Amino acid sequence: MEKLFTTAFRIRTFESGGIKLYRQGLVRGYFHPSLGQEGIATGACAAIEDRDYIGSTHRGHGHCIARGAEIDGMVAELLQKRTGYCKGYGGSMHIADITKNNLGANGIVGAGTPLGVGAALANQVRGSDAVTITFTTDGATNNGTFLESLNLAAIWNLNFILIIENNQYAVSTTLEEATRDTDLYKRGEAIGVESHQIDGNDPLLVYETVLDAVKKCRSGLGPVLIEAKTYRHSGHHVNDPGKYMPEERLKYYMDRDPVDRARDNLIKLGKMSAEEVAKLEEEIQQEFDAAVDKAKNAGEISVEEFQEFVSAY
Amino acid sequence: MYREALREALFEEMELNDEVFIIGEGIAERGGSYKVTEGLLAKFGALRVRDTPISEASMIGVGVGAAIAHARPVVEILYIDFAMLGMDQIVNQAAKFRLMTGGEGRVPFVLRTQGGTGGGVAAQHSQSLEALFYHIPGLRVVMPSTPYDAKGLLKYALRQPDPVMFLEHKHLYMTKGMVPEGEFVIEFGKADIKREGSDVTLIAWSNMVPRTLEAAEALAEEGISAEVLDPRTLVPLDKDAILASVAKTNRVVIVQEAVRRGGVASDIASIIQQEAFYDLDAPVEIVAGMNTPIPFNLELEKASVPQTADIVAAAKSVLHADKAA
Ligand SMILES: Cc1ncc(C[n+]2csc(CCOP(=O)(O)OP(=O)(O)O)c2C)c(N)n1
Numbered sequence: 001m002e003k004l005f006t007t008a009f010r011i012r013t014f015e016s017g018g019i020k021l022y023r024q025g026l027v028r029g030y031f032h033p034s035l036g037q038e039g040i041a042t043g044a045c046a047a048i049e050d051r052d053y054i055g056s057t058h059r060g061h062g063h064c065i066a067r068g069a070e071i072d073g074m075v076a077e078l079l080q081k082r083t084g085y086c087k088g089y090g091g092s093m094h095i096a097d098i099t100k101n102n103l104g105a106n107g108i109v110g111a112g113t114p115l116g117v118g119a120a121l122a123n124q125v126r127g128s129d130a131v132t133i134t135f136t137t138d139g140a141t142n143n144g145t146f147l148e149s150l151n152l153a154a155i156w157n158l159n160f161i162l163i164i165e166n167n168q169y170a171v172s173t174t175l176e177e178a179t180r181d182t183d184l185y186k187r188g189e190a191i192g193v194e195s196h197q198i199d200g201n202d203p204l205l206v207y208e209t210v211l212d213a214v215k216k217c218r219s220g221l222g223p224v225l226i227e228a229k230t231y232r233h234s235g236h237h238v239n240d241p242g243k244y245m246p247e248e249r250l251k252y253y254m255d256r257d258p259v260d261r262a263r264d265n266l267i268k269l270g271k272m273s274a275e276e277v278a279k280l281e282e283e284i285q286q287e288f289d290a291a292v293d294k295a296k297n298a299g300e301i302s303v304e305e306f307q308e309f310v311s312a313y
Numbered sequence: 314m315y316r317e318a319l320r321e322a323l324f325e326e327m328e329l330n331d332e333v334f335i336i337g338e339g340i341a342e343r344g345g346s347y348k349v350t351e352g353l354l355a356k357f358g359a360l361r362v363r364d365t366p367i368s369e370a371s372m373i374g375v376g377v378g379a380a381i382a383h384a385r386p387v388v389e390i391l392y393i394d395f396a397m398l399g400m401d402q403i404v405n406q407a408a409k410f411r412l413m414t415g416g417e418g419r420v421p422f423v424l425r426t427q428g429g430t431g432g433g434v435a436a437q438h439s440q441s442l443e444a445l446f447y448h449i450p451g452l453r454v455v456m457p458s459t460p461y462d463a464k465g466l467l468k469y470a471l472r473q474p475d476p477v478m479f480l481e482h483k484h485l486y487m488t489k490g491m492v493p494e495g496e497f498v499i500e501f502g503k504a505d506i507k508r509e510g511s512d513v514t515l516i517a518w519s520n521m522v523p524r525t526l527e528a529a530e531a532l533a534e535e536g537i538s539a540e541v542l543d544p545r546t547l548v549p550l551d552k553d554a555i556l557a558s559v560a561k562t563n564r565v566v567i568v569q570e571a572v573r574r575g576g577v578a579s580d581i582a583s584i585i586q587q588e589a590f591y592d593l594d595a596p597v598e599i600v601a602g603m604n605t606p607i608p609f610n611l612e613l614e615k616a617s618v619p620q621t622a623d624i625v626a627a628a629k630s631v632l633h634a635d636k637a638a
Contacts, residue, residue, distance in 0.1 A: 053382060087415030094413040103381055104414065108405050114371040115406060118378020118386070125334045125360055125384055132382075148371035155366070309416060312549065313450035 001271050004203045005262040007042040010284050011062040012259050014071060017288045018061070018078055018092075022238045027078045031092050032059040036201075036233035039258030040165050041066040043206025044133055047214055053101040053123070053132040055116035057165070058093050060105025063135055069097035075291040081298040088301055103134075109170075110143030112136060113162065117149045120158035120223075131159040131217045133210070139170030141184050147191065153223040154193050160223035161213045162188070165200060168229075171236045172244045188225030200228025201258045204265060230258075316486040318460035319349045319425075322467035323387065325496070327357050330385060333471060334361035336372060337389030337425075346391055347427065347486045373399030373424065377407045377476070380422035385471060392438050393428035393480065400445075407476040408451030419474040425467075429520050429570055430607050430618050431484040439607035439614070441519075441571035446478045447547050447580070453477040453501060454547040458522035460490040462545055465499030472498070482520040502549035506558070510540035513628050514558040516581060517568040518544055521619065525568050528624035539628055547577055555581065556589050563594040564631040570618050573601035595631040600624055 015033040022031050034041070037059070045054065045066035056063040064074060069085065077084030077095055084090075085097050096104035103119055106112045116134030123130040140146055141164060153160040164184050168175045175182050188195030194216065198209050206228060213224035231253035235242030266272050272280070301309075327333045334357075335350060341364045344351030354362040365372045369390060376388035390396045396403065403424065410418045430439045446454050453475055457463040463481070470477040507522060508529050517525035522543050529539040542558050544551055559565055565585060567578040582597040600619045607614055 055378070085415065086413055086417075089415045090413040096414060096418075098381075098414050098418045101382075103378065104410070104418070106406075108401055111374065111401055111406055114374025114402060115378030115381060117371070118375035118380070119382035121336075121375055122332075122379035122382040122384035122386070125379075126332060145371045145374060148366075148368035149375060151366065152368060152371055152375060156363070310412065310450065 001266050001269060003046055004042055004207065005266045005277070006280065006284070007046065007066050008038040008203060008259045008262045009281060010071070011038045011041065011065050013284050013288045014065060014074065015061055017292065019238055021078065021292065027092070028080070029091050029093065031238045032236065033234060033238065034059045034062040036253060036257065037165055037167055037230045038062050039203040039261070040163060040200045040206055040228045040230060041135065042258070042262070043203040044135070044163055044210045046207050047210035048131060048133060051101070051128065051130045053103060053116070053119045053130060055103035055112040055119065055132065055134040056096070056105040057112060057135055057137050058105060058107055058109065059137070060095055061092070064095050064097060064102060064105065067097070067100050067102050069100060069102070071287055071291045072294055073097060075288070076295040076298055079295045080300060081295050082301045083295065083298040109137065110140035110145050113140065114145050114149040116162070117153045117158060117160055120153060120160040121156065124156065124158055129159065129218045131161060131214050133161045133163060135163050135165055137170070138164060138166040138168065138175055138184060139178070141187060142178055147187065150188060150193060150223065150225065151191050154191055157220060158223055159217035161210065161217065162223065162225045163210070164225070164227045166227055166229050167232050169232065169236070185225055185227035193223055193225050194221070195225040195227070197227045197229065200230035201253065201256045201261065203258050203262050314486070315460045315463050315488045315490070316347055316349050318464035318492050319467055319481070320351065320353070321492070322464045322471070323350065323353060324356065326468055326471040327353065327361065332383070333385040333387065335387040335389060336363050336365050336376065338365055338367060338391055340364060340389050345389060347483070350389065369395050369398035370402065374402040374406065376422050376424065377402050377420060380420045380476070381410060381418060385421055387423045387425055387471070390424060390426040393426045393442050394437050394440050396424065396426055403446070403452070403476070404449050408449045411451065411475065420476045421474050422476040423470050423479055424477070425479045425481065427481040427483045429482045429484060430614055433609055433611050433614060435609040436606035441569070441602065443480055443547060444571055444576050447577050451476065452548060454480065455501065455545070456480045456519040456547060457545060458485065458519055458543050460488060460492050462499060462505065464492055465497055466501070466545060469498040469500060480519065484520045488523070499545070501546040502551050504542055504544045504551035504554035506540060507543050508539065508541040510538040510562065512538045512562055513564040513566060513632055514540045514542055514562045515566050515568060515624065515628060516542050516544065516555065518547065519570065521568045521570050524619065524621050525624055527621045528628065531621065531625050532628055537628065537632060550581070552584060552588070555585065559585055559589045560592045563592055565593070566598045566600060566624065566627045566631055568600045568619055568624055569602070571602055572604045573599065574604045576601055595633070598627045598631045600627045
């Protein structure tokens, strides 16, 4: 319970802080926040172990943090520093701590699904019962590789869990515009894959559903598809005001904010007092601020080092 | 034979390393359309030799993902033409992962496929697309022309940490040639002089090598000594060997089956003119495929790619041998 809240709050802090850094001109390129969607990464990653794998989307900060990445390395990556997880070569859209069996964020919508099936296949070949979770998006379900690679996972009974983060938009295109049947989990059922639709804004429910899927996979009953419904709190990326998002709908989801729900759970169940939670939040904020200070003082890879690195290309 | 050499390479490497496995269409029971993987299923089992549905984009992606997760996948794509369905996974995933992860992530992935013309299989089954992959930083591009090279290079490919496009040729599978007993590998980036000569350097790869050797034979009958250089791997390219040969013969013809426009030959020519300009006694000549999709009609197919006579003529033209005769 405490972990669910800590992770969700850490993601929120990282992304809110990252947006500020972006607005100050310190972060470049694209920055896709997952504000409002933290429950999915948080719940799912809490259900797996070190030997398991995850793969991510273009909206990947949350997955990376939930998989156990240090905030230092992540902030440094945003600021293009050599101390960043990808030494400043990857950035927000490619962020990953690959030492944590994280296949990385991906700038190509839909591309992560076959990569995740590949990791699951590698583990099957080596006789490991490790599970691979791939996070994908509603937009990606209309890409051919979604069905192709889930089908491969199915015919090979791979330990593969595909989680659709259905935030109901692909940039400004609504789910209704992109597909006739908006119940995306049915696509898994159509090819014989156990499929669920759940409230993605409930971190505890995500955790329980994924935990069950992990058990099924480890006992040879994979793959499993989970459609987790959620909503973005803001536009597609930092520079998108998201004017196309109807106010009452946004309010509906704001009232079901996954971070608030994790906090309420924690307090209601008496695991922590409101004061203790406030102190925890303070600590997480300090962790982020310290990471920013550290990253600001870190160096960048020189052009000479870069040239040396790619000389074999 | 070329296809047996490839099979031996796969067999040996699969024995050496449990993490090597192969996926592709009809490669298990059937042994692949070109019979390269025959017998591997019986020896290594269905976990490591497996058939896939027709899902090229995902098969390639699955291979890349497995490689990122430290296995050693070989993905066999029936025709290079079908690799186009997986271009995202090759170009945006496999080729990029190492850099994007700051050098920490590696992609030990081998994509085996075949290309080139032959037998009237027409426009969508006859392409020579090496230039597409040559263009993408982060990929290795291998094009063996002999059984010996095929085996040594494939074994080496299976020990590489980076993605390898291993491009075979449909016309070469039945080629015979010496393959020594015992363990050997051929490093990437080492050209092979397939025939020594002193008057002109003929650079060719894949199925253009046997054709160029024929041309060299014909030239020899006319008293012209042609050197035939096979780079074997286009990336990395053995520039030193090319420049050394140019320094020796002072004349160059580059032969490629792929279309002329935007090809590897043009790039090699530009390297030569930049780095060996003063060694040249004549402009670099390129003999290449026409800028056309490959027609079905056999005579037209032949007309669209370099033939022995074209190579002979080009060699003579850089030697001004026509005038001398
Ligand atoms: C193959 C591909 N096409 C288009 C894009 C541009 N693009 C980036 S994000 C995005 C929308 C994605 O929406 P969705 O997949 O639902 O994910 P979300 O942003 O909602 O998390 C698009 C079209 C891309 N990155 N990759």
